[in-house]
Amino acid sequence: MEVELDIKGKKLILQTGVFAKQTNGSVLVKYGDTYVLCTIVAEKTPNEGVDFVPLTIDYQEKAYSAGKIPGGFFKREGKPTDREILVSRLIDRPIRPLFPEGFNYETQGIASVLSYGDENIADILSIIGISxxxxxxxxxxxxxxxxxxxxxxxxxxxxxxxNEESEKSSLNLVVAGTEEAVTMVEGSAQECSEEILIEALKFAHTHIKETIAIQKKLALLAGKSKREIKAQEDENLKEAILNIISGKIENALFLQKKLERQQALEELLNECIQNLSTEEIDFLKISSAFDKVVKKIMRQRIVKKGLRVDGRKPDEIRPITCMVGILPRVHGSALFTRGETQALVATTLGTSEDEQKVDSLEGEIFKTFMLHYNFLPFSVGEVKPLRAPGRREIGHGYLAERALQYVIPSKDEFPYTIRVVSDILESNGSSSMATVCGASLSLMDAGVPIKAHVAGVAMGLIKEDDEVVILTDILGMEDHYGDMDFKVAGTEKGITAFQMDVKIPGIDYEIFKKALGQAKHARLFILEKMYETISQPKELSPYAPRIYKIQVKPEKIRDIIGTGGRVIKSIIEETGVKIDIEDKEGIIKIASSQEASALRAIEIIKGITQEAELGRIYMGKVTRIADFGAFVEIMPGVEGLLHISQIADKRIHKVSEVLKVGDEIPVKVIEIDELGRVRLSRKEALREIEARTIAKN
Structure with a gap:
C-alpha cells in the first residue's frame, strides 16, 4: 500500500506492507532517488521502573546507498558519525513530546538510508517516515x-x-510540526531578520500540513488499533504532598543558588517519602507526583507574580562577565560567565594538515573550522566517568558551530584550520549559548578576523490557559518545567543560528514574534558586554604558526618537490617548517611559529623557482666539464652551458686548462632558447665587469 504527494515535480511516496513486516510500524519513504526505510518497535509490556518516555531514535546512512565502500580497515559501517547523531536528534525532538502521559514502553525508531540521491532530503524523509x-x-x-x-x-x-540550491541559499531551516502548529525548528542563516524567520516558519507550516495529510491517508489504508494507556494521575497523592510541604516549598523553590535550591527540594522530597511511602505507593510514584507539584508552583508564581525562581523578572538577563587571554600558551582563550553558567573556550590555529576529513554520502569533505563542546560532570556538582562525547554534546557543539560559521573568514582570507573547544565549568541553563559567546571572544583573542561578534541566548515560555510569559535567559529548571526551549544566536545585524523545541501542542505566531523581539533585545545587550571586553581581533599569538603564501608557476612545483620528494624534504629538515602545495594553482603555503625559519624556506623556494634572466650576470658554480664546454649552475636547479668558445677571449684547447669542477665564476646569460635551455658566456661577463670597474674609477 502506498500514498503519494507531488513536491517540486517529484513524487513523495509513503509505502508500507513490503519491508520489515514484523515491526509495529514500517514505512519506506521515497523521493526521487532517495529512499529511507523507517521502522518503529515498542516492547509489549510496560517498563514500570521509569516515569518518562523510554524512546530511542537512530538514523543510519548505509554506504551502499551512494555506491560507496566504507573506508578504514574493516570496510563496514562503524560507530555513528556526527551527522547520523545530529539527524537522530532532529527526528527525536518533534516526535518525543507527542507520546501520551503514562507511555512507558521501551520504544525504538530506526531510519535507514537505503538509496541516496542529490535531493538533500534524507533527514526530512526520516522525520516524516518515523512519524x-x-x-x-x-x-x-x-x-x-x-x-x-x-x-x-x-x-x-x-x-x-x-544541493545546488542550498549553496546559493542564505537560509537553511529544518521545520517540523503538527497540523496545528510548528513544534521544532533548527537551522542557520546569514544574518537574517526576525521578520524573515517568521515568514519562513509560516511558509514551512503550509507545506508541513501537506506531508501530514498523506500520513493520514496511509493510516486509513493500513492503520492499526492503538494500545490503551492509562495515565496514572493520583490527585490524592499530590494533595498529600502539598500538605506536607506547604509553608516550606516557597522558601526551598525560590532560593537563588542552584545547588542550595536542589538540596532544599531534595530534603522536602525525602520528607514526603518518609511520610507517604507504602507497599502501594513507592518512591517512583511519590517522586513523580512531587515533581508535578513543584512544576505547578513554579509556573504559577511566574504567571501570577512575574517572578522566577532566582528572583529575576521574565525579561531579565543574569549578570555577565567576559574575560579573554587567560591561558598564556593557548592561541586564544576566553571565559564567559552568565549567572551560574560558565564556559571556558580555547581556540587553536593549525595548518591544512589539521583539516578534518569527513566521509559523507556526498563524498569527502574537508572542514577548516571545528567547534567541540564538552559537558564536564563537575559543572553540575556530579560524579561521573569521563567518556566520549554523547549525543547532547555533539548537538550543542554543532549548534554553536553553525552560529559562528557565517562570521568565520574564508580559507583564502585566513589560511588556517581553526579548532574551538568549549569546556563547560558550570551549568544552569543555556550552556550552548554561553559557548557561542565564549567562542566569539576566544576567536578574536586568537587574532581570527571574524566579521563580527556572535552572541546567543536561550528563551523559554510558560503558557497557562490564555496567560503567556516569555522568559529570557532560562535556567535549567525553567527549561525542564517550561513549554519551550528557544535558542537564538546572531550578530548585531541578524540571526545566524536558531533552534526551537515546543513541548505543548502549539503556539501562535504572535508569541513567536514577541519571543524573537525579546531575544533580539537580549542578544544586543550581551553583544555590548562582549564588545566592551574585546572589540577587534588581536595579533596572532607568538605560539601560533605563521602561514606565508607564495605563488609560483605550476610547472615549477615538480622542482620544489624533487625526485621522490627529495628537495621538499630537505627544505623541511633544514628549516623545520610545514609546507602545503596546491599543484594546480601553484600556491605554496609555508607554516612555522618561527618567522626566520619561514623566511629561510621562502628564500630557498624562490631560489629553486626563479628563472634565468637574459643579459644578467650571475656568479655560477661549475658542475660538469665536457670537451665542448662546461655546465655552470647559476641558481639552485638552473644550469647553463658555457661553450668552450665563451670561456675566455683567447682560444683554449681544453676546458680543464682554465676551469675545474667546483670553481665559482661570473657568467652572463646570452641566450635562452624555446625549450628554456640557457647559454652562458664567461668572457662577456668579465668584459662587462671590467668596464663597470673602469667607469666607477
Whole structure:
C-alpha cells in the first residue's frame, strides 16, 4: 500500500506492507532517488521502573546507498558519525513530546538510508517516515508530524532546496510540526531578520500540513488499533504532598543558588517519602507526583507574580562577565560567565594538515573550522566517568558551530584550520549559548578576523490557559518545567543560528514574534558586554604558526618537490617548517611559529623557482666539464652551458686548462632558447665587469 504527494515535480511516496513486516510500524519513504526505510518497535509490556518516555531514535546512512565502500580497515559501517547523531536528534525532538502521559514502553525508531540521491532530503524523509510508522502502528501517538527544509534565494523561499540550491541559499531551516502548529525548528542563516524567520516558519507550516495529510491517508489504508494507556494521575497523592510541604516549598523553590535550591527540594522530597511511602505507593510514584507539584508552583508564581525562581523578572538577563587571554600558551582563550553558567573556550590555529576529513554520502569533505563542546560532570556538582562525547554534546557543539560559521573568514582570507573547544565549568541553563559567546571572544583573542561578534541566548515560555510569559535567559529548571526551549544566536545585524523545541501542542505566531523581539533585545545587550571586553581581533599569538603564501608557476612545483620528494624534504629538515602545495594553482603555503625559519624556506623556494634572466650576470658554480664546454649552475636547479668558445677571449684547447669542477665564476646569460635551455658566456661577463670597474674609477 502506498500514498503519494507531488513536491517540486517529484513524487513523495509513503509505502508500507513490503519491508520489515514484523515491526509495529514500517514505512519506506521515497523521493526521487532517495529512499529511507523507517521502522518503529515498542516492547509489549510496560517498563514500570521509569516515569518518562523510554524512546530511542537512530538514523543510519548505509554506504551502499551512494555506491560507496566504507573506508578504514574493516570496510563496514562503524560507530555513528556526527551527522547520523545530529539527524537522530532532529527526528527525536518533534516526535518525543507527542507520546501520551503514562507511555512507558521501551520504544525504538530506526531510519535507514537505503538509496541516496542529490535531493538533500534524507533527514526530512526520516522525520516524516518515523512519524508515519508511528501513525500506522498500535503505539499511541498524538501525531502525525510533518517536516520540510526551507531555503532563501534572493527574496524567495525555496521548499526542500537540493544541493545546488542550498549553496546559493542564505537560509537553511529544518521545520517540523503538527497540523496545528510548528513544534521544532533548527537551522542557520546569514544574518537574517526576525521578520524573515517568521515568514519562513509560516511558509514551512503550509507545506508541513501537506506531508501530514498523506500520513493520514496511509493510516486509513493500513492503520492499526492503538494500545490503551492509562495515565496514572493520583490527585490524592499530590494533595498529600502539598500538605506536607506547604509553608516550606516557597522558601526551598525560590532560593537563588542552584545547588542550595536542589538540596532544599531534595530534603522536602525525602520528607514526603518518609511520610507517604507504602507497599502501594513507592518512591517512583511519590517522586513523580512531587515533581508535578513543584512544576505547578513554579509556573504559577511566574504567571501570577512575574517572578522566577532566582528572583529575576521574565525579561531579565543574569549578570555577565567576559574575560579573554587567560591561558598564556593557548592561541586564544576566553571565559564567559552568565549567572551560574560558565564556559571556558580555547581556540587553536593549525595548518591544512589539521583539516578534518569527513566521509559523507556526498563524498569527502574537508572542514577548516571545528567547534567541540564538552559537558564536564563537575559543572553540575556530579560524579561521573569521563567518556566520549554523547549525543547532547555533539548537538550543542554543532549548534554553536553553525552560529559562528557565517562570521568565520574564508580559507583564502585566513589560511588556517581553526579548532574551538568549549569546556563547560558550570551549568544552569543555556550552556550552548554561553559557548557561542565564549567562542566569539576566544576567536578574536586568537587574532581570527571574524566579521563580527556572535552572541546567543536561550528563551523559554510558560503558557497557562490564555496567560503567556516569555522568559529570557532560562535556567535549567525553567527549561525542564517550561513549554519551550528557544535558542537564538546572531550578530548585531541578524540571526545566524536558531533552534526551537515546543513541548505543548502549539503556539501562535504572535508569541513567536514577541519571543524573537525579546531575544533580539537580549542578544544586543550581551553583544555590548562582549564588545566592551574585546572589540577587534588581536595579533596572532607568538605560539601560533605563521602561514606565508607564495605563488609560483605550476610547472615549477615538480622542482620544489624533487625526485621522490627529495628537495621538499630537505627544505623541511633544514628549516623545520610545514609546507602545503596546491599543484594546480601553484600556491605554496609555508607554516612555522618561527618567522626566520619561514623566511629561510621562502628564500630557498624562490631560489629553486626563479628563472634565468637574459643579459644578467650571475656568479655560477661549475658542475660538469665536457670537451665542448662546461655546465655552470647559476641558481639552485638552473644550469647553463658555457661553450668552450665563451670561456675566455683567447682560444683554449681544453676546458680543464682554465676551469675545474667546483670553481665559482661570473657568467652572463646570452641566450635562452624555446625549450628554456640557457647559454652562458664567461668572457662577456668579465668584459662587462671590467668596464663597470673602469667607469666607477
Amino acid at each position: 508515519a510508522a508511528l501513525t500506522i502502528s498500535d503505539i499511541p501517538f498524538n501525531g502525525p508530524v510533518g517536516a520540510v527544509r526551507v531555503g532563501l534565494i534572493g527574496e524567495k523561499f525555496v521548499l526542500n532546496p537540493d
